[in-house]
Amino acid sequence: MSLLSVEDLRLSFGGLLAIDGLTFSVGEAEIVSVIGPNGAGKTSAFNCVTGFYRPSSGRITLRGKDLPGLRPSAIAGLGVARTFQNLRLFGELSVLDNVRAGSHLWLRQSVFDALLHTPRYRRSERECTEQAHHWLDFVGLSGDRYSEARNLPYGEQRLTEIARALARRPDLLLLDEPAAGLNHGEKAEMLDLIRRIQALGVAIVLIEHDMGLVMEVSERVVVLNFGKEIADGRPEDVRRNPAVIEAYLGSDAHA
């Protein structure tokens, strides 16, 4: 059974169909990319999977469990983590605190532990901090971990967001344009990072515009255009698919 399965997903805002029949699945520790022109419905699909949007119809299941109707936090509780297209860090909090957010679901401490500073409280706080440092090391963040997250350079903010998602220790990670705005060297590091995340046994769904990165890292590629799915296959097949070429180059290419 696949980890995530999306079947005939549809989403409309008012009269506008943002997603019009999307079907794909992701296996354990697999990397699947969702590509398509701007406005094709990629981020909307992410929002459906993570519970921020409620799909108009279709099924989304994680290990057989239906996701639509659950709160985003409940879906996170099932082992899904995500990043956002426009970075959504907790800007005024420290980098470390941002990553601590990922441990929220793991920490076992009650209000009374916190009020009385019980050994359990101390232990869980220590563990939480260690975890946060661990994941910051994992993504290779070299900057100041105690400064406010909004003061970091852009590339490091991206890394912090990924570290935060990893601290959740998810089975499925959704990355929304992780390489956007990165320079050449940073993109190479991102590619390496994505592979190392996969090596942890985490499945990844990737939205990305950088075709080099997508073709390099993905095991399968799903292509969306105007909400419709026009291709789903291995990178080299998708690259040669006429419908995909048309979507990217426009129909003029044939004339």
Place this chain on the structure above:
Amino acid sequence: MTQLVWNGLFVGSFYALVALGYSMVYGIIKLLNFAHGDLYMLGAFVGFAILGAVGGVSSSMALPLLLVVLLATMVLTGLAGVALERIAYRPLRRAPRLSLLITAVGASFALEYGMRAAAGADPRVYPVRLGGTSVEVLGARLTLQQLVLVGVAVVLMIGLNLLITRTREGRAMRAIALDPRTSSLMGIDVNAVISRTFFLGSALAGAAGVMAGAYYGKIDFLMGFLIGLKAFTAAVIGGIGNIPGTMLGGLLLGLLESFGTFWLGGEWRDVFAFGVLILFLTVRPTGLLGERVTERV
């Protein structure tokens, strides 16, 4: 019965006038202007000061004079609203919502207690009171002054509606409400339009203040607090940001209160009104005529 309806409509037209300013400002910059009720209070005091400066008023001339004072007050209160926006709100337009709300609370405080320092804590007696010949219509007793006040309110609201739906200015306001950044790219002077919105909203509140002063006869520095809350309730009932909805909401709240008071007793009137507010916000936060806002991204 008809008396209750009439009382409700009468009070409701006051609510509607004040609520319009709330609603317009919210529609355009998404700010709950807590100080709005205090602009109503300010209007009442400005009118009071002008009437005092003019000196004695013979009751035969009361009505025309009052209309002149009303206009002057509207201009002055409108300018006060513009100043408020410039000083307190504009510097924070990009700040987090919480900061803006707290600033609005501060502005409300500054206006209330500034007025208290200037005019004293005791209620002032309005120097003009409209004579009351009452007429009977469908079993309801209504006075001439009530009719005049409702008439003025209706004229002001119709004027506002024409302004917003028919003029360039109104189009600019609606454009900014939808998308301030694009509007400014399209050559709309966003700051100027926001200033004019504050002017209009505050002027209407000021008008309501003078009318309330002339009708109830007494004004004090805290008179804006409760009506501010009520006006917000009215705006929410109708659909905040929606002009016709807000007018409807004002009248409806007046009616609800009128009947609620009749059944529950006067001492529960405000509890009833806030109960309605909470109910509406829980069940239908977009109000009767407000459109559903598309979910966040």
Place this chain on the structure above:
Amino acid sequence: MTGTTKVRRVGAAKPPTRASKLLQNRWAGIAGLLIALLAPFVNASGYALSVMTSAAIFVMLAAGLNIVVGYCGLLDLGYVAFFAVGAYTSGVLSTRLDLPLLVTVPAVIVVTVIAGIIIGAPTLRLRSDYLAIVTLGFGEIIRITANNLDVTGGPSGIYGIPHLTDSPVVFYYVTVVIVSLAVLGAARLGRSRLGRAWRFVREDEDAAEAMGVHTYRVKLAAYIAGAVWGGLAGVLFAAQLSAISPTSFTFLQSALVLMAVVLGGMGSIPGVVIGAVVISILPEILRDLADYRFFIFGVLLIAVMILRPQGLWPSRSKEVS
């Protein structure tokens, strides 16, 4: 900002400034407590003691509101409602049932938790600005209700509430101890898993939700914690004055507590404590300015938001957690 150096830190190594900052925070707390404990030796007149006791109670209110506004970013303009619920609950129980004040405390906690849920549950789903005005409405509802009901004594309120102790000095010390524990408790909550979740919600609700934070529950928890703090402060208030009436629980009171929190620095415990002491003691010192003081507070509120939104003594937890 964290110190002056920007050292690259790897692994779980602790930053060199952390211990010192913690110490500083602790020293600030101990210094504050010492000042509070020694103050009666400077001036123990009945008047001074009552001003200081009121200030301590006000600190507790500010610490409670800080949980809601400072940590969680929810603007509550009717916070005094919980103060009233606490005061009235203990007042009614102690006078009608002849219970000692201490015995009413569990009931007060239960009632304020319920009040927190009743007020919070429908409103916390709303947008933040709606929340502000609805809480304002609730504050008024509670006051008007107390004014209208017989059991609460109507407009004249409740009198003859038993004192906790007969000596004002002892009561002052009892108050200081309780308030210190309340402040410490609020600070500890703020540093815990729940407290971090409050800040995540304040910073970005969607991102918090995506990390598994049930934002609604977390907000409700902040609201309930705030309610309990306010309610317990209400018990102290009732014990101090032995008489309560609806006029003590107006919007003005809510606004003053908010001012203490904002002025001191939202989310910062030392800031909030200082803010509360300043707001409650300053008017006693500047009697001549009585007419202008609320006006000045209002202007200050605007000025702080525009010029120094982090408050006079900003939160350090942003940098060192």
